Each structure stands twice: as structure tokens, then as C-alpha cells.
Amino acid sequence: MPIDRHIIDEINEKTDIVALVSPYVNLVKKGKNYMGQCPFHDDKSPSFSVSPEKHLAKCMACGEGGSPITFYQKIKNVSFPEAVKALATPLGIKVDVEIVENPTLKEHELMQEAANFYMYYLNNSAYGKTALSYLEKRGLTSDDLKHFSIGLAPKEKDALFQILKNKGFDPTMMMDLGLVKQREDGSYYDLMIKRITFPIHDTHGRVVGFSGRALEDDPVKYLNTPETKIFKKGEVLYHLFQASKDIRMQKRVILYEGFFDVIASYKSGLGNAVATMGTALTKKHAELLKQVTSDVIIAYDGDKAGQSATMKAIPILEEVRLRCDIVSLKDGLDPDDFLKKYGVPAYQAAFKETIDPLVFSYDYHKKGLDLNNSNDIQEFKSRIKKMLKFKDQSIREIYYRKLAKDIGSSYDSVMPKDTQFGTPDQKPVLPKPKPVTNKSLKKYYGAEIQLFIAMTQDYDQALRIEQALGTQFVADMDLFKLRGSLMLGYYPNHAVFDIDTFKDILNPDLLKAFETKVLSSLTWKIAPIYKEEAVTELLSVMQTITIEKGMIQLRENILNEPEAFTKANYAEQFKQLKNSKLKGKVNS
Structure with missing residues (x-):
């Protein structure tokens, strides 16, 4: 059930915003407000403003923050219902929201105990001294070890098993989580032995798995715990939880292939780093990144495999509307080796010279081809055509001119003759428009208000609606401008819609329109x-507005200039209106 809007407003009004923010920001009173350094970005001067009067805590530089609920949600990295519940309880406000208890609480407790044991053993055993010496040679400090919770799996074959057993954990659960195995005689032994351990956390900071690097000679250099009910490689990014604050501060994330690359990045001062867990990037990974940023830098290895992985990652990131750029390190080195060879300044400089994904893709497709060979020329043209298939016309023109120059041909000879709607022999099947029964624009105005309200409830839904409506299907200019403010000024910096925060980015005219046309509407209340299904139906209504506007204009023209119209040319203009409407729906 949705949380009543009046309860949300009551929580925001009654929460002491200064007391809420103070544990995270050193506040100094400035007139009616308080100022401090922003906890969401690398703030060199106090930019974070807290207004007790407006119940707002917001950074004047990066725009992060908002109402008490929004601030708590972001600073604690919890869901909106969890933030509401947490702030409502001390106020004595009853909230009809169900916070689902973690069904895997015991499993997470067991994994954390394992992580604690590995870390303790590293720092408090004779064998740990050997491991610490190795880690020091790799350049890791005690602070690095603490940040990444690095530990050591002992020499003894069942040390972890015995510790967990003494703490009352079930051996079956230890096996299910991949920490121990069982011999034929029924005895148990640890999966990780004589290995440096790197715990893997989920987005809530809970340990879900481990990766272990062999400390001594071993044919298996790296060993990961298997996938379990709480650990799915395609749904977890290494270091994402620890890097969340840095990612929000930098407003971008660096995506690596391995966790040692992440550690190297962190040591070089680029803490906004994550890595996939020995698997290709998935849509779930991209969606996790979308929750904390809109900008990704791909920093995979420079070898052939790394470049291939980059090509596969680009469309996945773009599918969820993430901007992506690529870092190409010279000599084809992986990030860890590059840092060791060239040092921190050179490493940081490399990330200021990112490559556009189309530039990278074009060069990738060109690599290895002989452009004096007709077969390779045809292959190159085919690859570039596929690369540009869904790109903007201006982008297509730039790259087709580049293609023509590279193969020594003319622009006209390489530019496809088909349109974005398909070749003449592949005509698209166009949907029929809904018949218009109401001759006024009133129903479109109502539909547009409802669609705007729907956009405030879910970001993915907002993207869908914005793409469908665009600049063509508009009933009210104020609502059109409010849509623009929502998608361009609000959502890039906020995951969940908050009324007060949204109001704060509006100019006086739009603020008045928002209050009179949206907040005062019966639908909002x-x-x-x-x-x-409801959004689809509302979009169907809006997508008939062009023909309705055309019909209104046509009728006005007939009234004003009746002598200029015959039955035949009236029918022809009506047909043109219908065709225009159909094309508009395809574009949307």
C-alpha cells in the first residue's frame, strides 16, 4: 500500500532537520539557516544548507539532499519506506507500511562472522605476518586492509568450520553458503585455505561471498565462493557499497574487471570504483549503477579480451540510459599494472582523457581489417551501419563521412538509402489511431496531468512517458515545462520524488503552475x-492529440475561408492529418 501523502508531509514537518543532519555534517549557524560541507560530494567550501524553517537540507553546489525523509534515505542508503518508518517511530507517528524482514538474516550473520574471523587471523597469527608482508609489498597499507576488510584463510584445513561451529552455526548452512565442504567420511573442511580473502558485499553492506588469492604456490590463483541464495555474480558489484559515497560525490563511477584494479584505483585517489565479479556485465549490474549515478567510465583491461568486454558492456549501459565513456590505458596494460609502471599522477591523468563510446567502437570495428581489400571494406561498412542504426541523424552523418574518407569513397555511396523507419521493402506495420470522440482538448489536459503524476511515482516509468510524449504530444505548455524540470533538473540527482525538493528547483511561474495544476488536482489528492496498463491507456489518449488539434484548425479554416474548401480537398487534408498522426506514433 502507498504511504499516505499527509503522513509523509507530517513526518517531514515534525522531524528536527538540524538534529538529523548534525551527525553527518558539522553545521554552523548562518542567519536563519545552518551551513556545512556537503556529505554527498567533495565539498571544498561549506555548500550544504539546512533550513529549519523550510525543513530542507540541500547542497547549493551539487543539488543533493532534500526533505528529512529524502536526506535520511540517501545518507543511510535505505529504501523510501524504511526511511519513513525510521523517522516516524521516534515521532510517535503510526505508518501503515510493511518493512519485510530479511529472510536470510542468519546467512548474512554467518558470512559476517567468517569475514571477522579472516580479518582477525590476518592480524593476530604467525602465518598472518607472512601475508601482511606480501600485502605490504603489493603497496597495501593498514588503512587499505581495513577499508576492503581483507583477511586471511588459515593453513589449518577446518579452522573456519570449527570457529563457526563453536558459534552455533549449522554445518549445512556453511555448506550451502560455499564456505565449507564435506568429505565422504562425513568430516568437514574449509573451501579457503592459505588464501588472502576479499569479502564481497551487497548494496546494503552485507557480506555475501568471498574471493581468495593463493598466498603460496597453487594452480588456482583466485578462488571464489560459489553462487548461493545470497550471492549471484550477475547481481553484485565488488566495492559498490563502500564506493557509493565517492560515486555520488564524483557523480560518476569507474567500472573495472577485477578487484585488484579497484584496490589500485582506490589507492590512487579514485575511490568511486567497482568491478564485476569474474563475469560479464549484466543488465542487473547496470541497474545497480543507475541507482547511484548516471555516468560510467569503463576501465577494462587493454588487451583483446578487455576490449571485447568493453564492446559488450556499452549497449548494456546505454540500454538503462547511462552515459558511458572509455579509458584506454597505453601499452595495453591493465589498470593495476599501469599504476605500478607509471604512478599515480599518470593514472589520474588517464581518467581525464576518456574516449567517446562511438569513437571506441569505430576504431574497434576497424581494427584488423585491410581497407584495400573489397571484402574487408564491405565488412567494415556492415559493422558501422549496424553501430549507427539507432543513432541520431547528425551522428550518423559524421561517422558515415568518416567511413567514406577511410575507405576512399564518397559520402553518398556509403550513406544508407533507407530511413529510420526501414527500407522501402521493409515497411513497418503502423498502429491505428484511437478514434477521437471528444472534440475539445479537455480530456488531453486531464490525461497529461495524470501522466505527470505517474512520472513522479517511478523513474523508469517517467523515462517511458517522457520518451513517448516528447515535444509532439502536448496539451498544456506548463505541464510540458514541468516534465522538462522533472527529467532534466530533478531525476539526474534524486532517486525518489520529493515534493519540497522538486519545488525548490522551479522558477516562480512553474512553481505556481505546479501548485495550481498538479497539487490542487483531484488526481493528486x-x-x-x-x-x-493505465499508463499505456493514457499515452494512447495523448497520442491522438495531433489529429485533434489538426481537426480543430481545419474546421476553423473552413469557417474562416469556406470558398477555399471543396469536399475533395477537405477529405485530402483529413487523410494527411491521419498519416501525420500515424508517423508521430511510430516516432514516439
């Missing part, structure tokens, strides 16, 4: 939850 009822606060319905818009499901996919």
Missing part, C-alpha cells in the same frame, strides 16, 4: 498508483 486521491494519489492513485499508475500501473503499466
Whole structure:
């Protein structure tokens, strides 16, 4: 059930915003407000403003923050319902929201105990001294070890098993989580032996798995715990939890292939680093990144495999509307080796010279081809055509001119003759427009208000609606401008919609429009939850507005200049309106 809007407003109004922010920001009173250094970005001067009067805590530089609920949600990295519940309880406000208890609480406790044991053993054993010496030679300090919770799996074959057993954990659960195995005689032994351990955390900071590097000679250099009910490689990014604050501060994330690359990045001062866990990037990985940033730098290895992985990652990131750029390190070195060879300044400089994904893709497709060979020329043209298939027309023109120059041909000879809607022999099947029954624009205005409210309830839904409506299907200019403020000024910096924060980015005219046309509407007060079917129906209504506007204009023209119209040319103009409407729906 959705949380009543009045309860949300009550929590925001009654929460002492200064007391809430103080544990995270050193506040100094400045007139009516308080100022401090922003906890969400690398703030050189106090930019974070806290207003007790407006119940807002917001950075004047990066725009992060908002109402008490929004601030708590972001600083604690919890869900909106969890933030509401946490702030409502001390105020004595009853909230009808169900916080689902963690069904894997015991499993996470067991994994944390394992991590604690590994860390203790590293720092408090004779064998640990050998491991510490190795780690020091790799350049890791005690602070690095603490930040990454690095530990050591002992020589003894069942040391972890015995510790966990003495703490009352079930051996079956230890096996299910991949920490121990069982011999045929029924005895148990540890999976990790004589290995440096790197715990893997989920987005809530809970340990879900381990990766271990052999400390002594071993044919298996790296060993990961297997996938379990709480550990899915395609759904976890190494270091994402620890890097979340740095990512928000830098407003971008660096994506690596391995965890030693992440450690090297952190040591070089680039703490906004994550890595996939020995698997290709998945859409779930991209969605996790989308929760904390809109900008990704791919920093995979410079070898052939790394470049291939980069090519596969680009469309996955772009699918969820993430901007991505690529870092190409010279000599084809991986990030860890590059840092060792060239040092921190050179490493940091490399990340200031990122490559556009289309530039990278174009060069990748060109590599290895002989452009004096007709077969390779045809292959190159085919690859570039596929690369540009869904790109903007201006981008297509730039790269087709580049292609023509590279193969020694003319622009006209390489530019495809088909349009973005398909070749003449592949005509798209176009949907029929809904018949218009209401001759006024009133129903479109109502539909547009509902769609805007739906956009405030879910970011992915907002993207879908914005793409469908665009600049063509508009009933009210104020609502059109509010859509623009929501998608360009609000959502890039905020994961969840907050009324007060949104109001703060509006100019006086738009603020008035928001309050009179949206907040005062009956739909807003009822606060319905818009499901996919309802949004689809509202979009269908809006996508008939062009023909309706055209019909209105046509009728006005007939009234004003009746002598200029015959039955035949009226029918022809009506047909043109319908065709225009159909094309508009394809574009949307």
C-alpha cells in the first residue's frame, strides 16, 4: 500500500532537520539557516544548507539532499519506506507500511562472522605476518586492509568450520553458503585455505561471498565462493557499497574487471570504483549503477579480451540510459599494472582523457581489417551501419563521412538509402489511431496531468512517458515545462520524488503552475498508483492529440475561408492529418 501523502508531509514537518543532519555534517549557524560541507560530494567550501524553517537540507553546489525523509534515505542508503518508518517511530507517528524482514538474516550473520574471523587471523597469527608482508609489498597499507576488510584463510584445513561451529552455526548452512565442504567420511573442511580473502558485499553492506588469492604456490590463483541464495555474480558489484559515497560525490563511477584494479584505483585517489565479479556485465549490474549515478567510465583491461568486454558492456549501459565513456590505458596494460609502471599522477591523468563510446567502437570495428581489400571494406561498412542504426541523424552523418574518407569513397555511396523507419521493402506495420470522440482538448489536459503524476511515482516509468510524449504530444505548455524540470533538473540527482525538493528547483511561474495544476488536482489528492496498463491507456489518449488539434484548425479554416474548401480537398487534408498522426506514433 502507498504511504499516505499527509503522513509523509507530517513526518517531514515534525522531524528536527538540524538534529538529523548534525551527525553527518558539522553545521554552523548562518542567519536563519545552518551551513556545512556537503556529505554527498567533495565539498571544498561549506555548500550544504539546512533550513529549519523550510525543513530542507540541500547542497547549493551539487543539488543533493532534500526533505528529512529524502536526506535520511540517501545518507543511510535505505529504501523510501524504511526511511519513513525510521523517522516516524521516534515521532510517535503510526505508518501503515510493511518493512519485510530479511529472510536470510542468519546467512548474512554467518558470512559476517567468517569475514571477522579472516580479518582477525590476518592480524593476530604467525602465518598472518607472512601475508601482511606480501600485502605490504603489493603497496597495501593498514588503512587499505581495513577499508576492503581483507583477511586471511588459515593453513589449518577446518579452522573456519570449527570457529563457526563453536558459534552455533549449522554445518549445512556453511555448506550451502560455499564456505565449507564435506568429505565422504562425513568430516568437514574449509573451501579457503592459505588464501588472502576479499569479502564481497551487497548494496546494503552485507557480506555475501568471498574471493581468495593463493598466498603460496597453487594452480588456482583466485578462488571464489560459489553462487548461493545470497550471492549471484550477475547481481553484485565488488566495492559498490563502500564506493557509493565517492560515486555520488564524483557523480560518476569507474567500472573495472577485477578487484585488484579497484584496490589500485582506490589507492590512487579514485575511490568511486567497482568491478564485476569474474563475469560479464549484466543488465542487473547496470541497474545497480543507475541507482547511484548516471555516468560510467569503463576501465577494462587493454588487451583483446578487455576490449571485447568493453564492446559488450556499452549497449548494456546505454540500454538503462547511462552515459558511458572509455579509458584506454597505453601499452595495453591493465589498470593495476599501469599504476605500478607509471604512478599515480599518470593514472589520474588517464581518467581525464576518456574516449567517446562511438569513437571506441569505430576504431574497434576497424581494427584488423585491410581497407584495400573489397571484402574487408564491405565488412567494415556492415559493422558501422549496424553501430549507427539507432543513432541520431547528425551522428550518423559524421561517422558515415568518416567511413567514406577511410575507405576512399564518397559520402553518398556509403550513406544508407533507407530511413529510420526501414527500407522501402521493409515497411513497418503502423498502429491505428484511437478514434477521437471528444472534440475539445479537455480530456488531453486531464490525461497529461495524470501522466505527470505517474512520472513522479517511478523513474523508469517517467523515462517511458517522457520518451513517448516528447515535444509532439502536448496539451498544456506548463505541464510540458514541468516534465522538462522533472527529467532534466530533478531525476539526474534524486532517486525518489520529493515534493519540497522538486519545488525548490522551479522558477516562480512553474512553481505556481505546479501548485495550481498538479497539487490542487483531484488526481493528486486521491494519489492513485499508475500501473503499466493505465499508463499505456493514457499515452494512447495523448497520442491522438495531433489529429485533434489538426481537426480543430481545419474546421476553423473552413469557417474562416469556406470558398477555399471543396469536399475533395477537405477529405485530402483529413487523410494527411491521419498519416501525420500515424508517423508521430511510430516516432514516439
